[in-house]
Amino acid sequence: MQPPLMSWLTRLGFLAPAAAGSDECALLARLAAGDADALAQLYRRESGSVYRYALALAGDEAAALDAVQEAFAQLLRGPQGYQAGRGSLGAYLAGMARHQLLSQWRDQRRHVPLDDTLDSEPAPASDERLAQAQREDGLWAAIRRLSWPQREAITLVDLQERSYEEAAAIAGTSVDVLRTRLHRARQRLADLLDAGERP
Incomplete structure (x- = not known):
């Protein structure tokens, strides 16, 4: 007998997106002023959940990484495009990653399946x-x-x-x-x- 669906999902280790810190607006303002450290802090805070979302959608690590990179590049080019009243920064970045994946998918006209092979033999x-x-x-x-x-x-x-x-x-x-x-x-x-x- 297989475990219930929700327990299977829980065992995958996905975490809920981290709540936005109170300094998010300050970081975005610093980013707009050209502070590279602000981008690094935002990346550390948000990239994990955006990557997991992109990977689950794309089924391909390279495509997911490209989508995350493009989302943060867009944020760097126009941090003022994010509006806090319309949702979290994580959701905004995930939306940009989604658009990048859809664009890749349209260009390829096919879905690239997740590679199930391992780089090395698993340990016993x-x-x-x-x-x-x-x-x-x-x-x-x-x-x-x-x-x-x-x-x-x-x-x-x-x-x-x-x-x-x-x-x-x-x-x-x-x-x-x-x-x-x-x-x-x-x-x-x-x-x-x-x-x-x-x-």
Whole structure:
């Protein structure tokens, strides 16, 4: 019997996006004034969640890294484009990364699947760790089988634990549409996991 879907998602180690610090506006003002250290601090604070989001959507490390780099390059070129009243800085950066991924995807006219191979042989593992790794591999394989909108919805809400409003803003859709996508994504993912399907 497989563990419930939400416990599988929890075991992946995704964390909720860090709350914006009270000095975020000050950092953005310093960035606008040309302070490179401000960009470094913002990058350390936000890049992890933006990268995990981009990787879950793209299924490709290089594409995810390119999207994160482009998001921060755009922030550097125009920090005044971020408006705090429209959502968190993390959501703003994730939205820019999403646009970069969609642009890459349109250019390639195909989705590049996640490479499941390892760079080196895994260290010997106990039966429990091996079984856990196989379950996680199965979960990632199932997530990659979801459509882009479903994968995006489940990544934003279940993996990154963003609010429906913030997730909808990043996805460029309404909360109602996001909820529908999320419901269908969870249902499809549960079916794939129950069937033990692989791509």
